[in-house]
Amino acid sequence: MGVARSWRTQKSRYRLTGSKCTKCGALYFPINIVCIKCTSLDLEEFQFSGKAKLIEWTRVDEAAKGFEHLVPYYFGIVELEEGVRISTQIVDVVDENILQPGLQLQMTFRKLGEGTEEGIINYGLKAEPVDW
Amino acid sequence: MSLGILGYGVYIPRYRISVHEIARIWHEDGESISKGINVIEKAVPAMDEDTATISVTAVQNALRHSGLSPSEIGAIYVGSESHPYAVKPTAVTVAEAIGATPHLTAADLEFACKAGTAGMQMVFGLVAADEIRAGIAVGTDCAQGRPGDALEYTAGAGGAAFVIGKNKPIATLEGMYSYTTDTPDFWRREGARYPSHAGRFTGAPSYFRHTLSATQGLLDKLGLSLNDFDRVSFHQPNGRFPLSAAKALGIPLEKIQDALCVRRIGNTYSASSMMGFARQLDLAKPGERILLVSYGSGAGSDAFSFVVTDEILEKRERSIPVDKYMDRRTELDYALYAKHRGKIIMK
Numbered sequence A: 001m002g003v004a005r006s007w008r009t010q011k012s013r014y015r016l017t018g019s020k021c022t023k024c025g026a027l028y029f030p031i032n033i034v035c036i037k038c039t040s041l042d043l044e045e046f047q048f049s050g051k052a053k054l055i056e057w058t059r060v061d062e063a064a065k066g067f068e069h070l071v072p073y074y075f076g077i078v079e080l081e082e083g084v085r086i087s088t089q090i091v092d093v094v095d096e097n098i099l100q101p102g103l104q105l106q107m108t109f110r111k112l113g114e115g116t117e118e119g120i121i122n123y124g125l126k127a128e129p130v131d132w
Numbered sequence B: 001m002s003l004g005i006l007g008y009g010v011y012i013p014r015y016r017i018s019v020h021e022i023a024r025i026w027h028e029d030g031e032s033i034s035k036g037i038n039v040i041e042k043a044v045p046a047m048d049e050d051t052a053t054i055s056v057t058a059v060q061n062a063l064r065h066s067g068l069s070p071s072e073i074g075a076i077y078v079g080s081e082s083h084p085y086a087v088k089p090t091a092v093t094v095a096e097a098i099g100a101t102p103h104l105t106a107a108d109l110e111f112a113c114k115a116g117t118a119g120m121q122m123v124f125g126l127v128a129a130d131e132i133r134a135g136i137a138v139g140t141d142c143a144q145g146r147p148g149d150a151l152e153y154t155a156g157a158g159g160a161a162f163v164i165g166k167n168k169p170i171a172t173l174e175g176m177y178s179y180t181t182d183t184p185d186f187w188r189r190e191g192a193r194y195p196s197h198a199g200r201f202t203g204a205p206s207y208f209r210h211t212l213s214a215t216q217g218l219l220d221k222l223g224l225s226l227n228d229f230d231r232v233s234f235h236q237p238n239g240r241f242p243l244s245a246a247k248a249l250g251i252p253l254e255k256i257q258d259a260l261c262v263r264r265i266g267n268t269y270s271a272s273s274m275m276g277f278a279r280q281l282d283l284a285k286p287g288e289r290i291l292l293v294s295y296g297s298g299a300g301s302d303a304f305s306f307v308v309t310d311e312i313l314e315k316r317e318r319s320i321p322v323d324k325y326m327d328r329r330t331e332l333d334y335a336l337y338a339k340h341r342g343k344i345i346m347k
């Protein structure tokens, strides 16, 4: 991710900030400028809580460039408690058997990739099991 | 309206490596080392965790505990000796992640293991001067010890954050006192991967002299004696030093033992004395007086006296106790630990 794009998408990556349509109430993540349901352009910022549940997941054994050190890692589709689905990495999975549909998750602030020695470090939210 | 702590929160990564496992690699006697330093295991960050991510979660926990909204935060100071960037502050990432930007001041602080308490002093000052209504000081480190060095057994990871203000504190500040000299007991040059230290020199002239002098200075300033304190948290470079300091001052074991997180998570550097203070607050009753004394190599100690208020009971259900994080643990062997800490160089 380039420095400019990293900075533009920062709000959604750091804080789970999305959009809410003021006409029909539809929620979007990340931030959207037009409501797909009612075509309204009247959207306001909406803060998601960060609580989520697991819908489906996959184990990544062949990592994308920059993520080799994390292998194996888990990627999934999770549903935020407000009803919006997002795709995200799932971290701190110490036992693969806990990954079942409906597993309670929460969003946690992590490094997204190592980047390069000289480049910027991208941070953002990932999902972690609420297991204690 | 009295100056004090409005809320606090910690974060400890879930991974652990035991002193025994590290000793196994270096053909040392794990049993006697563990006993000697009074440490069982230490916390290790996940591969996608660093000082910024640990600070963010600790600050989120502290903010929730305080009941304040992000826009009420007028200052954020992050004390650490493992900031992710050489140039670019960790504090701005923390401020952005909690939604406190842009109307606040923020900065990173460095003073070995006491940078976090230096941040507390600065926030207390700003709030006392009515420049800001509330601010946050956090001490966080992902400490690195050179493989095979004595520090490798204790260099841990964790963060502790305190929201400071005047409105309904859970603990009021009675006073602060610092003791500072130029003492070369521990250092890391720019660009060096691991710190260097002066071995035995790190004890008497540095840790003990500064910790004991700051404690005495605070007592003199406030006209108090150690008998007036119910709980104590000293900096914990290992599990022995704080106990020896307590013994030298005549503080009974039961007043300090609840603070000794170092035994299970290692030395969390900038977070160390603050983590012990957080655990004392987890267990404290209203009316109790708590002594917090940090120590940072180089060298200096910051001492604080707090009195716990009834407010702590009101807010307790919103907090995540230190023990929750200490009990949540996954053990690593040395190979995985080396990978976690970037000791395997891939390019």
Ligand SMILES: [Zn+2]
Residues within 6 Å of the ligand: A021, A022, A023, A024, A025, A026, A035, A036, A037, A038, A039, A040
């Ligand atoms: Zn709509």
